[in-house]
Amino acid sequence: MRHDPAYRKITADEFLEMDFGTDRRFELEDGVIVMMAGGTEPHAWVQGNVFAWLRQHLRGSGCRPYGPDMAVRVSETEVRYPDVSIYCDQPPRDDLTDAKTLANPTVIVEVLSPSTATLDQGTKLEEYKRLPSVRTIAFVDPVNEMCRTVERMSQGWLDHMFSGTRGIEIPTLAIVIPHEDIFARD
Template sequence: MGLPQPKVPFDRQDYFAWETQQPTKNEYVAGEVFAMVGARQEHALVALALAARFREHLRGTRCRAYPTDMKLEVEAADAVFYPDVMVSCDEADRSRALAIQAPCLIVEVLSDSTAAYDRGAKFAAYRRLPSLQEYLLVDIDARRLELFRRETVGWVLHEPVGEGDAALLPLTSIGLDLTAADTFGDLQA
């Protein structure tokens, strides 16, 4: 039996050069690359609805909403992700071509295969971003919104107030009262 081949170093700069040539999206974490799988229709509709709602709300401000095709570089975690939606109000991010580095809000739409990762290791990486104020998890199957907000005591869970489509969740990072209808309105009951 032969000896295992030494692992060839693959850093973030190598990843950025390599990834631009790939036909599919790939995330990077500490030298390893992970292929992204396609999303189901409900996932795409919810992410699009949120990105459109944020874009409309932020029109005329210094903030921008970015859909899932924009990368997020988390230098402190040696990682690059593709969040479902993110918002940055950082002036330097406006000129970055490949990846945002200072979002104030990140949204992940949960799926069965990613929910544990989105709640665990990915959230741990996101928390290393000094700019991040809020992290919104969207559970389509349960029609539930879970907002983690950075507060003086740490990250605190906030849930919508009210019931049904009128349930309201304040996103203080962008000054928007998000409703369940804003999020789930395009989905069939």
């Protein structure tokens, strides 16, 4: 579809108003609707572990974690659904009942899959870096049980490449999600 001259690229606003009426998931990439790959059990489990830890530890902090149903508008022609995103200083939840995306994510977490690792750590990483509010981008590899954190610094981005047991460091929020909690199997 992308190369078909009859296909009109759409905007993020148009995409967010669409009801796909299916259990399949889609993102908007350069104005083109693309289907997201289905997840695996290890992917879903690790995403759940990260989200649950954040929900418990951010309660009352003014920051809220969201799962993969909350969109991140990365441009006027791109919409992504990260596995976990954290938003700080948002309006009260009662004011957000119809929100499909929120402004100014602070943290983005992507759980890697063999089929999406290159896209996540390439295209999506660069898109997330362009968002001025984003301070930390983390990648979690459930197969090798390793985490990578990319942190915005005053002079640019610092990439903490994959490490065995460090977990996910989020300096902006003064938290570290422990490795053993990310990959807990129970």
